[in-house]
Amino acid sequence: MPALRVRPNVTDYGQACRDFSWQRARSLLSGLPHGRGLNIAHEAVDRHVLAGHGDRTALRCVAADGSAEPVSYAELAARTGRFANVLRGLGVGRGDRVASLLGRCPELYAAVLGTLKNTSVFCPLFPAFGPAPVAERLRLGGARVLVTTEELYRRKVAGVREGLPELEHVLVVGPYRDPVPGGRSLEELLAAAEERFTVPPTDPGETALLHFTSGTTGTPKGALHVHEAVVAHHATAATALDLHPHDVFWCTADPGWVTGISYGVVAPLTHGVTVVVDAGEYDARRWYGILAGERVTVWYTAPTAVRMLMRASPRGGPAELPRSFDLSALRLVASVGEPLGPEAVRWGQEVLGLPVRDNWWQTETGCIMIANLASDEVRPGSMGRPLPGVEAGLLARGPDGRALVEDGRVRPVAGPDEVGELALRPGWPSMFRGYLHDEERYRACFADGWYLTGDLARRDRDGWYWFVGRADDVIKSAGHLVGPFEVEGVLMEHPAVAEAGVVGRPDPVAGEVVKAFVSLRPGHQPDEATARSITAFARRRLGPAIAPREVAFAADLPHTRSGKVMRRLLRARELGLPEGDVSALETPAAPEARGAEDGTGAGSAGSAGAAGGAVPAGDAGSAHPPSGEAAP
Numbered sequence: 150m151p152a153l154r155v156r157p158n159v160t161d162y163g164q165a166c167r168d169f170s171w172q173r174a175r176s177l178l179s180g181l182p183h184g185r186g187l188n189i190a191h192e193a194v195d196r197h198v199l200a201g202h203g204d205r206t207a208l209r210c211v212a213a214d215g216s217a218e219p220v221s222y223a224e225l226a227a228r229t230g231r232f233a234n235v236l237r238g239l240g241v242g243r244g245d246r247v248a249s250l251l252g253r254c255p256e257l258y259a260a261v262l263g264t265l266k267n268t269s270v271f272c273p274l275f276p277a278f279g280p281a282p283v284a285e286r287l288r289l290g291g292a293r294v295l296v297t298t299e300e301l302y303r304r305k306v307a308g309v310r311e312g313l314p315e316l317e318h319v320l321v322v323g324p325y326r327d328p329v330p331g332g333r334s335l336e337e338l339l340a341a342a343e344e345r346f347t348v349p350p351t352d353p354g355e356t357a358l359l360h361f362t363s364g365t366t367g368t369p370k371g372a373l374h375v376h377e378a379v380v381a382h383h384a385t386a387a388t389a390l391d392l393h394p395h396d397v398f399w400c401t402a403d404p405g406w407v408t409g410i411s412y413g414v415v416a417p418l419t420h421g422v423t424v425v426v427d428a429g430e431y432d433a434r435r436w437y438g439i440l441a442g443e444r445v446t447v448w449y450t451a452p453t454a455v456r457m458l459m460r461a462s463p464r465g466g467p468a469e470l471p472r473s474f475d476l477s478a479l480r481l482v483a484s485v486g487e488p489l490g491p492e493a494v495r496w497g498q499e500v501l502g503l504p505v506r507d508n509w510w511q512t513e514t515g516c517i518m519i520a521n522l523a524s525d526e527v528r529p530g531s532m533g534r535p536l537p538g539v540e541a542g543l544l545a546r547g548p549d550g551r552a553l554v555e556d557g558r559v560r561p562v563a564g565p566d567e568v569g570e571l572a573l574r575p576g577w578p579s580m581f582r583g584y585l586h587d588e589e590r591y592r593a594c595f596a597d598g599w600y601l602t603g604d605l606a607r608r609d610r611d612g613w614y615w616f617v618g619r620a621d622d623v624i625k626s627a628g629h630l631v632g633p634f635e636v637e638g639v640l641m642e643h644p645a646v647a648e649a650g651v652v653g654r655p656d657p658v659a660g661e662v663v664k665a666f667v668s669l670r671p672g673h674q675p676d677e678a679t680a681r682s683i684t685a686f687a688r689r690r691l692g693p694a695i696a697p698r699e700v701a702f703a704a705d706l707p708h709t710r711s712g713k714v715m716r717r718l719l720r721a722r723e724l725g726l727p728e729g730d731v732s733a734l735e736t737p738a739a740p741e742a743r744g745a746e747d748g749t750g751a752g753s754a755g756s757a758g759a760a761g762g763a764v765p766a767g768d769a770g771s772a773h774p775p776s777g778e779a780a781p
C-alpha cells in the first residue's frame with residue numbers, strides 16, 4: 150500500500166518565513182490551566198488528555214525481542230504524575246536536578262516528564278560514558294537524584310559515589326537487589342504513588358533541562374534550557390520534521406543527549422503523535438523491521454546510522470535487505486548531528502525511496518535551526534535553509550578562524566559561497582539561557598547581536614547552507630561531541646603519560662574517531678604494551694564512546710607559545726597536510742561511506758547523541774547505545 154501522502158506543513162518557504170512569529174507559535178500550545186504558566190510536560194502529555202485524546206497511543210515500546218507495548222497518553226499522564234509525586238515525596242522540588250543514566254525505556258519518559266511536571270530540572274547523561282565523565286557531570290550539575298539501573302549504577306557510579314555528596318537518591322529502574330546508598334526501587338515507589346498531580350505554576354523562563362556538551366577547554370558545558378523551549382520544539386517538529394497528528398515517529402537518538410530528549414521525547418508528544426521507543430540495539434535487519442512493522446511515517450536519525458545502513462544495503466547492490474520490508478508508510482527521513490554526504494542522500498532516495506533530509510542544530514540552540522524541508526528540493530550535501538523564525542548569518546573570520554570581532558562589531562561574509570562562522574540572531578524560545586556556573590563562557594558566545602555557533606559554513610546563491618567544519622578542536626564522533634580536553638585530562642592520569650594531545654581522525658563511518666598523541670614519562674617504553682595499557686585505562690575511565698581508539702607516541706608534542714598542545718598541528722600531521730598552513734585547517738566534511746574496507750568497524754564507532762543525536766553507540770557498537778561495553 151503506498152504511503153498516505155499528506156500536504157506538508159510548509160508548502161511555500163518564503164511565505165512561511167514571512168507569516169511566522171514565535172508569538173503565533175506559542176498560541177498553538179495551551180499553557181497551564183487558569184493561566185498558571187507554561188510547562189513542557191503539560192504540553193507534551195496532559196493537554197492531550199484534557200482535550201479528550203487520552204486513548205491515543207503515545208508510545209510504542211519495542212523490546213529487544215521485537216515485541217511492542219503500547220502506552221496511551223492517559224497512561225503516560227498517570228505515570229508522569231506518579232513520578233512527580235515520587236519526587237515530591239522525597240522532598241525534591243522546584244529547580245532541584247534529577248539526572249538519568251538510562252537507555253530507551255518507558256521509565257525514561259516517566260522520569261523526564263515527571264521531573265518537568267514537578268518543576269525540577271532534568272539532566273540526561275549518556276550511558277556509554279565511563280565513570281569519569283559521569284561523575285564530572287553529576288558533580289557539576291549538583292544532581293540530587295539519579296534515575297538509573299542497578300547495573301549502570303554499579304559500573305559507572307558506585308566507584309565515584311564518594312565524590313558526589315549532593316547525590317541523595319538513586320531511583321533504580323528494573324530489578325533492585327544490592328542496596329546502594331540512597332537507593333530505592335522505582336517500580337515500588339511508582340506503585341505506591343498517587344497518579345494525580347497538579348503541575349505547579351511554571352514560569353516559561355524557568356529552567357527545565359540541563360544538557361551537557363563539550364568544548365575545547367575546561368569542564369563540560371552545562372547548557373540550560375527553559376520551559377518556554379517547548380514552543381520551539383513544537384514549531385520545528387511541524388516545520389522541519391513535518392509532523393502531523395497521525396504520524397508514527399521514530400527518533401533513534403540516545404536519550405543521553407539533546408536530540409534524544411528534544412525530539413525523542415518532547416517535540417513529537419506535543420503533537421500528540423505515536424512515538425516508537427526502541428530498547429534494542431542497532432542491527433540493520435532489526436531497524437528495517439521496526440520501520441516496516443511499526444509503520445513509521447517520519448524517521449529522525451543520524452549520518453553515522455545512515456552510513457551503517459548503507460554498508461548493510463549498498464546502493465547499486467541488490468539492496469535485498471530493505472526490499473524485503475514494506476517501507477511504504479515512510480514519508481520523511483531526516484538526519485542531524487554531523488555532515489551527511491550527498492551519497493547518503495542519494496542512497497536514501499534509491500534504497501528507502503526517499504532522500505535523507507539533513508538538518509542542523511546544536512545543544513545550545515535547543516531545536517532545529519536549518520533544515521531541508523519536506524516540500525523543498527533536496528540539495529544533496531546541504532544542511533538546508535534556516536527555518537521560519539530563524540535568522541542565520543555567516544560572519545567574516547579572523548586569524549583564529551572564528552568570527553572577527555573588532556570594536557564589538559562583526560562583519561558578514563562578502564558574498565555567496567564564502568566561508569564564515571555560522572551565527573544566529575538570538576530570540577527563539579529554545580535558545581540556551583546560560584552555561585551552568587559559567588557566565589563568562591556564556592557571554593563569550595555572543596557578539597554584536599549574534600550568537601556564534603563555532604561552526605563554519607557557506608551559503609549558496611539561493612540561500613542553502615553547506616557545512617564546512619568546526620572552527621575549534623572539538624571532535625564529532627558518531628554524532629557526539631567529544632571535548633579533547635576532557636580526554637587529555639584522563640590520559641594524563643595514566644602513570645606512563647607525561648602529556649597528551651587528542652584529535653579527531655577522519656573515519657568513513659563515524660565521521661571522526663578519537664586519536665591520542667602522547668609523550669611518555671622517563672622509564673616508559675613507546676611500545677605496544679604501553680599503548681594497550683593506556684587505551685584500556687582510557688576505556689575504563691572514559692567509556693568507549695570517548696576513549697581514544699588509537700594511541701600514538703611522540704617524543705615531544707608541538708606547543709603554542711603559551712604552552713598549549715597544538716592539536717591542529719597534530720591533526721595536520723595526521724592528515725598529511727602541510728604543517729605551515731595550520732591556521733587554515735578545518736575539519737573536512739564527513740567522508741562518504743566507502744564500503745567495508747576500513748578496519749574500524751561501524752559498530753565500534755562511538756556513541757549516540759546530541760543534536761547529533763542519533764547514533765551508534767560506543768558501547769556495544771550499536772546505533773542504540775545500550776549499557777554494555779563491548780570493546781571495538
Ligand code: AMP
Pocket residue numbers: 362407484485486487488489507508509510511512513532602603604616618619625628629630758759760761762
Ligand atoms: P551537539 O551540540 O552535540 O548537538 O553538536 C552540535 C554540533 O554538531 C554542531 O555545532 C555541528 O558541529 C554538528 N552538526 C550538527 N548538525 C550537523 C549537520 N547537519 N551537518 C554537519 N554538522 C552538524
